[in-house]
Amino acid sequence: MIKCENITKIYQNGEIQTQALKDVSFEVGDGEFVAITGPSGSGKSTLMHIIGCLDVPTSGKYFLDGKSVSELSDDELAEVRMKKIGFVFQSFNLLPRATVLRNVTLPLIYAGVSSEEREKLAEEALKASAFPEKFWFHHSNQLSGGMMQRVAIARALVNNPTLILADEPTGNLDTKTGEMVLYTFQKLHYKQGRTIILITHEMYVAEHAERIILLRDGNIIDDTKIKNRRIVNKFE
């Protein structure tokens, strides 16, 4: 499903070269729930940008769904993101002063989906992310952080992506709402079989996944199944 082969990323800032990723190789299979973690500066954001097709590696190959995406142009990458990837960001990135429903349908606008179809898909996505129906027509800036993140999850789900990529999704939330969000991810994983990659620097959050990839200074130093996986079930 996802295959990284010897990915290297070098940032050139004037004279100074920064090597953010060094020869990183790994695979993520269909339906896996993987956490990528590591201290700041370990290269997890860079890796997330490459996995999310927001950036291309300096060298190495990246295959998404069996297709190499490492040499695509900006617009071709946008097309891949539209069809295959759903993003969840730390700071939600919702359109303020727009209703929940409009926020969720936004990716479908760029996919050219008709407005009736959009509403239908958005409703399904909102139900899947356990977002209460009574807030569907609220403006996104009237919601609490946990609610906002669940709107963002619904937005990531709406185009039925192959991969959900969550970048520090609990970073702006308190523990309880953070757990609520993690619960939503776990449910999407075991009920719908979604492939989820969670990027976080908190080991506690990472332990909600099935497998942890640990990065340090641009190298993978550990890649193991979690033995004592944390399961959130208090919201059942």
Added chain:
Amino acid sequence: MKTKDLFLESYTALLTNKVRSGLTVLGIVIGIGSVIAMVSIGQGASGQIQSNIEGLGSNLLTVIPGALQAGRGMISGGRGTAQTLKIDDVGVLKQINGVLNISPELQRRFQIVSSVGNNTNSNVIGVRAEYANVRNVSPQNGSFISNNQVDSMSKVAVLGPTVAQDLFGDVDPLGKTIRINKVNFKVIGVLEPKGSSGFFDPDDAVFVPLTTMQKTLTGVDYLSTIAISVETKEMISQVQEEVIDALASKHQVDPQNPDFSVVSQADILGALTQVTDTLTVFLAAVAGISLIVGGIGIMNMMLTTVTERTREIGLRKAIGAKKKDISKQFLLEAIILTFLGGIVGIFLGWILSMLISNFAGVTTKISLSTILLAFGISALIGVTFGYYPAKRAASLNPIEALRYE
């Protein structure tokens, strides 16, 4: 991305910042409004001159003595100073195909005294009956000079409305006596008002039989003008050529360098519209400056918007918006603003031009071409000033845009 969705996105984005959008639109409204109002003043002036000139008689050619000097125009042409036009010339001109009527005229200024004691200084014009036809005048009261009166050298006069008012005030001038150069004339008619044509006011004139003018008042045998009416507009230039040839051979002069000039209405109109066109361009240019300022306002707002919405742009790109989706959205926002400004501006300009004509007494005219021009300009401004901010938005790197604080 569908066009409908594109419009919806741009429209919603503009609505979220109503005050800012409104103020930006206001800049365009004022720009377009003032262009429309200013051009309407220029076009009104030109339209009025045109209708006045046409009111002097349709399809008119005027023969005046003396050559026009190149570069000095027709006004300094020395009408009345040369003495080359004679009444015999009329006979020659009558032979020309396409000539409808010929009016020989002799004009001079005299002091005129009325029987009620008022006096004025005005143009006295010696005419034949054809004058009324050729010059498109008609009596409001009484009758115009007849050719019987011309043949019998009658001492009768027809007054222009301005002269009638000056000499008689509210008294009915018909049948009263006026004195021109110590000769008594009986008033037989008063003309309908026609309005000034800019350099000659037909309302401020007194008409007497041509023979009386030549023999009794001035003692000369020449003419100051021969006015010719032509059957159709299309024949004017051809008749103009033939008049030059016929008169040149009669006067035995070189047709390339004659001792007279033939001026058509188109020539007069051309000279005057040149002036009003310059006026229009000048006014439009002054108003255009405010339009440019409005356009810069649009650009300013769009640049602010792009900076402010950097994260939103980053998000849109992350979820699959292509460069052209982003640039189209921002360009469309600018175009919607200018378009709205254009529509409101046209109404504002229209109201302004009505106010100007009502309160300042200046004739104004709004033509379809002015409106289309204003619309075109506002759309052009939208594209021009919206292009750079839209391009900037589209070229943002999604990673950096998402990180932007």
